[in-house]
Amino acid sequence: RKEVEQDPGPFNVPEGATVAFNCTYSNSASQSFFWYRQDCRKEPKLLMSVYSSGNEDGRFTAQLNRASQYISLLIRDSKLSDSATYLCVVPSQDSGYALNFGKGTSLLVTP
Amino acid sequence: GAVVSQHPSRVICKSGTSVKIECRSLDFQATTMFWYRQFPKKSLMLMATSNEGSKATYEQGVEKDKFLINHASLTLSTLTVTSAHPEDSSFYICSALGSTSGPDTQYFGPGTRLTVL
Numbered sequence: 222r223k224e225v226e227q228d229p230g231p232f233n234v235p236e237g238a239t240v241a242f243n244c245t246y247s248n249s250a251s252q253s254f255f256w257y258r259q260d261c262r263k264e265p266k267l268l269m270s271v272y273s274s275g276n277e278d279g280r281f282t283a284q285l286n287r288a289s290q291y292i293s294l295l296i297r298d299s300k301l302s303d304s305a306t307y308l309c310v311v312p313s314q315d316s317g318y319a320l321n322f323g324k325g326t327s328l329l330v331t332p
Numbered sequence: 333g334a335v336v337s338q339h340p341s342r343v344i345c346k347s348g349t350s351v352k353i354e355c356r357s358l359d360f361q362a363t364t365m366f367w368y369r370q371f372p373k374k375s376l377m378l379m380a381t382s383n384e385g386s387k388a389t390y391e392q393g394v395e396k397d398k399f400l401i402n403h404a405s406l407t408l409s410t411l412t413v414t415s416a417h418p419e420d421s422s423f424y425i426c427s428a429l430g431s432t433s434g435p436d437t438q439y440f441g442p443g444t445r446l447t448v449l
Contacts, residue, residue, distance in 0.1 A: 255437075264425050264440040265376065313378065319366055320427075320438060324375040 224248060227309050227323035235331055238299050242326045244292045244309030255310040256283055256294050259325065265308055269294070299330045334430050335359055338441035345416060346449055352412045353444045355426030361406035362428035366438065367399075370423040382409045416448045 227244045234240050246254070253272050257265035269276050271292065275284040282295040296303055309323040335358040343351055355365055363384045368376040380401055381389040388401035400412040409428075413420055423445050427438040 262423070262445070264443045266440070267437065270437065308375070319378050319381055320376075321378075322368075322376040 224313070224321040225309055225311050225323040228326050229324075231327035231329060233329045233331060234299055236299060236301060238330075239295065239297045240299060240328065241296075242294045242307055242309070242328075244294075244323055246290050246292070246309075246311040246321075248311055248313075248321075249287075249290060251311050253312060254283075254285060254292050255320070256281075256292075257308040257310055257322075259306045259308055261306075265310075265322075268307070296328075299328075301330050301332065304328055304330045334437075334439045336426065336428050336439045336441040338426055338444050340444060341442060342445045342447075344447045344449065347417050348415055350412055350414045351416055351446060352410055353424055353426075353446075355409045355411070355428070355441050357407045357428040357430070357439070360428070360430050362409075362430060363406060364429040365403060365409040366427045366429075367401065367409075367411050368425045368427065370425060370443075376425060379411075413446065416446070418448045421446055421448045 224247050228242055232240055255270050256268045258268045259265040269283045271283045271285050280297045284293045306325040306327050308325045310320045313319040313321050337356045339354045365382040367379045369379050370376045378391050379394045382401045382403040384403045384406050390396045398414055403409040423443050425443040426441045430439050
């Protein structure tokens, strides 16, 4: 299994919809997980950190299932500005604090 | 807080020249910084881990003699792409390990887009 695998996407959803992204990881020892957002030709920006079973921040909810080594990101009431690539990120098994990035899931929210 | 800058943001150079990219943590000290590379429509790939005052640790397949890393202070790491070739054209992003939002949160610089002609 690759270290981090994500839904391939792209996801095209209308404004106001709820959309969920899934991510599986291979490092069972990981204690922290992250969702980053990356806009086209820009650097990734931290969206959410997950250290326990989940985290919620406004319209965004991340859930963690350690038994299945699975993380999800739920976006409610999608906005046009949510259009971006969402990266699932898990600390590397081999490189200290270095991060392993998933390939990202592209989201396009349409009017 | 937790701002990381990179310079230059974009560089175009001829094949065979060397390019230096700077990564600075502006409002915090970072003993550890990371250098990533991202090719179009691909995920970020870690190139090396840069530790202040010691040699960088390179990932498998990354040539340490081609990608020189110097982390001489707690707020600055530099990546020098020596004798750049067109296949080195990529988006280079640094990150700095900070503790503002958690023990292992990384803050990314805005990236440097390198184009080698």
